[in-house]
Amino acid sequence: MNQMVVQSLLGVGLPAIAVLIAGALWFVLCREHPRVRAIGIGLIMAGGIVWAYQLAFSGLTYPPREPGQWIPYLAIIAALVGCLQCFRLGRQPFNFALSLATALIFFWSQIPGNLLVLLWVLALTIVLFVSAILLQQLIEDRSSGAEFALGLAITAGAGGVASFLGGSAVLGQISGALGLMLGAVAVLAFFFNATVGTVVPLIYLLVFGTVLLSGCLFAQLPWLTAILLWVAPWALIFGQRSDQPRISRRAGVLGLRILGVVILVALALGSAFLLAPPSSEL
């Protein structure tokens, strides 16, 4: 097989396998402690993102100079902030600070004397902040761990394909790795019939948000595709939770609830294929 394809597959697969193994051990150890489970799985995910980034970019860049180079650091910061939030330490101020910091990573150098850029910062901060509130609320009130993680996994995985079509194989690889890691978390949440907590959505938001915005601003990911992918997880709002005791019933409800996400993701991928047709030259 093509050396670059093998390299990309390993870059996507190895971190996910690590998350699956470490996550399974953590789920077994913390079966009765949802808060500790959420913290652990968040930190494991952040570690997976750092490894995936190292595999994709052949190492970390310090200090980071581009939004994309912030991805591993954002994952770690999101995990640490998410851990603090698990102890009820001011969730919304933390969410706002993280959203603003992420927006500034993209635009800080262009702000002086540029009102339009300031509006961009404001808009991006609001989008990230509102998304963080909604996703964390969604997982606490409306969603079991499995369907939530699976919804995010499908979205991030599709983000990988869309980023690749948008001209950045590396952003695609990181998004694909994020998707597969979330898939591993979904498998664990399904079989342990457990929630994943509010740390994972924070990591997803910052990492996936950075991938999508980098794709739109610095590569050729269509904005329509990015917007459809961003809103896809909200489809989980509809329907009942799927945390029934029997596995077969749980699987059925999960399948139904995930349908909305699948439809939105399919639309997003369709738009990507239309607006940025596949190419294979390198």
Place this chain on the structure above:
Amino acid sequence: MKKHYLPLLFSILAVAGTTIAQADSFKIDPVHSAILFKINHFGVGNIYGRFDTFAGTFTIDQADPSRDAVSVEIKTDSVDSNAPDRDKHIKSPDFFNAAQYPTATFKSTSVKKVDDKTYQVIGDFTLRGVTKPLTLDVKAIGTGPGPKGEIRSGWEGTATVKRSDFEVKTFLPAVGDDVGLTIEVEGIKQ
């Protein structure tokens, strides 16, 4: 008779003095210049590409090569590898991140004369926001009048850069780390 020769003597001395003191400045003529790169592909072949948009100047001081200077600015989104889809990828954050870093630059810091036709131009090369020292091996091609009588000077510079030094690490080692650069310029005297 001596009186007649004196002004002529002074004129010759003045011209000679000017020649020694002044360096000639040239503006790169992009129509008759090229910036090319070469990179290994899977260890089986070399891919060549070029930059279509660039500008620059160089100064030549025949009497004192240490005063020679070169400055080139390359538009990274003008990369042309003879495959538009690949160009799209090269401009992306995987390689140049041309939207965030629209230019690559070379500014000389010193020039060493090797022989009458060969020089080493040492300078700072900036790509993707990272600046590293780079030495160009430069050969003089020729100097003389162009079609409109303007004075032209042609040079060829070559160097090899490690792209990983500039945080461009995507697809290493399948796509080579060493990138061969050839800067072929014709300058018009200003």
